[in-house]
Amino acid sequence: MVKAENLVKRYGSNYALNDVSFEIGAGEIVGLLGPNGAGKSTAMNILTGYLSSTSGAAYINGINILDNPIEAKKYIGFLPEQPPVYGEMTVREYLDFVYELKKVEFDREAHIKEILSVVKLTDVKDRLIKNLSKGYKQRVGIAQALIGDPKVVIFDEPTVGLDPKQILEVRNLIRNLGKRHTVILSTHILAEVQAVCERVIIINKGRIIADERVDELTKTIEDGYQHEVRIVGTSSAVLPALKRISGVRSAEQLSGRDGDAFIYAVESAGSSDVRRSVFNVCAQNGWPMVGLAPVGGDLESIFIRLVDKSDRKISGGKTER
Ligand code: ADP
Numbered sequence: 001m002v003k004a005e006n007l008v009k010r011y012g013s014n015y016a017l018n019d020v021s022f023e024i025g026a027g028e029i030v031g032l033l034g035p036n037g038a039g040k041s042t043a044m045n046i047l048t049g050y051l052s053s054t055s056g057a058a059y060i061n062g063i064n065i066l067d068n069p070i071e072a073k074k075y076i077g078f079l080p081e082q083p084p085v086y087g088e089m090t091v092r093e094y095l096d097f098v099y100e101l102k103k104v105e106f107d108r109e110a111h112i113k114e115i116l117s118v119v120k121l122t123d124v125k126d127r128l129i130k131n132l133s134k135g136y137k138q139r140v141g142i143a144q145a146l147i148g149d150p151k152v153v154i155f156d157e158p159t160v161g162l163d164p165k166q167i168l169e170v171r172n173l174i175r176n177l178g179k180r181h182t183v184i185l186s187t188h189i190l191a192e193v194q195a196v197c198e199r200v201i202i203i204n205k206g207r208i209i210a211d212e213r214v215d216e217l218t219k220t221i222e223d224g225y226q227h228e229v230r231i232v233g234t235s236s237a238v239l240p241a242l243k244r245i246s247g248v249r250s251a252e253q254l255s256g257r258d259g260d261a262f263i264y265a266v267e268s269a270g271s272s273d274v275r276r277s278v279f280n281v282c283a284q285n286g287w288p289m290v291g292l293a294p295v296g297g298d299l300e301s302i303f304i305r306l307v308d309k310s311d312r313k314i315s316g317g318k319t320e321r
Contacts, residue, residue, distance in 0.1 A: 007056035031193035077145030087130030135166030230291030247272035
């Protein structure tokens with residue numbers, strides 16, 4: 001339904017997107033997750049035809065958005081991070097205006113009535129938009145995205161600036177939309193992806209660093225313990241020794257140091273507890289172990305590690321820009 005093919009967006013020597021490819025099928029709810037500046041808005045804006053890519057292509061329902069924007073846009077509803085505000089219009093007037101703009105040819109009354117009901121705006125339809133709370137204004141933004149019943153709905157940071165209750169409401173609304181539409185949600189909040197999405201594409205510095213099912217990511221976390229170990233010793237000897245320990249799924253050196261100790265992340269497979277083995281290996285080799293602490297097994301920690309790993313790859317590997 002949505003396909004990004006080797007998308008590159010360059011500003012001078014800076015790559016906002018650097019060879020980004022993914023495919024999203026009909027009916028999927030996908031989170032595009034990354035820290036600020038990762039390239040999320042750039043990707044959203046290219047997918048929706050608001051921005052052209054330096055190279056690569058984007059397809060909506062098989063239609064190339066750059067070659068055929070008018071046709072492709074019929075399949076897209078977009079809630080930009082800063083939706084246009086038409087404060088002097090009532091909700092109903094604004095939705096009528098969008099209906100005209102999109103040249104929709106449904107039964108207008110029935111269509112707009114249905115959308116007002118889906119986003120729970122029926123009671124305020126005759127109020128001026130400028131007098132609505134931020135949460136309601138956001139629902140107006142969602143409502144305009146739904147005009148024309150697009151197959152794909154794209155939300156860029158839909159809960160920024162909302163209070164906790166409004167956040168829950170908007171997330172529920174988006175989750176429900178997923179029953180009828182393909183949904184792409186861009187956010188820098190992990191909990192949002194966990195609450196709303198089935199699949200997550202994690203992006204950092206213009207590159208995709210992970211693309212997997214949210215429950216797989218969660219399973220990975222529940223599967224093993226993670227520990228942060230601080231060891232004094234030559235890392236070229238310590239790291240392989242850690243990796244050889246039975247029950248260790250992975251070991252990697254993290255950036256930063258603690259005095260003369262290097263810091264490692266050790267993940268154990270299944271439910272094995274490798275703390276004793278790590279201690280013994282260090283003792284046998286005469287490497288003082290100056291710290292051993294469990295690392296949070298939540299998505300936030302996984303995310304930080306993924307970003308950290310990709311940062312090191314970008315600055316140290318062949319992938320240098
Ligand atoms: P995100 O939405 O993930 O916060 P953006 O897509 O807005 O990230 O930005 C990605 C990168 O591209 C950032 O480094 C940003 O500074 C840069 N960028 C975005 N728009 C422009 C622009 N118009 N000119 C120059 N650089 C830009």
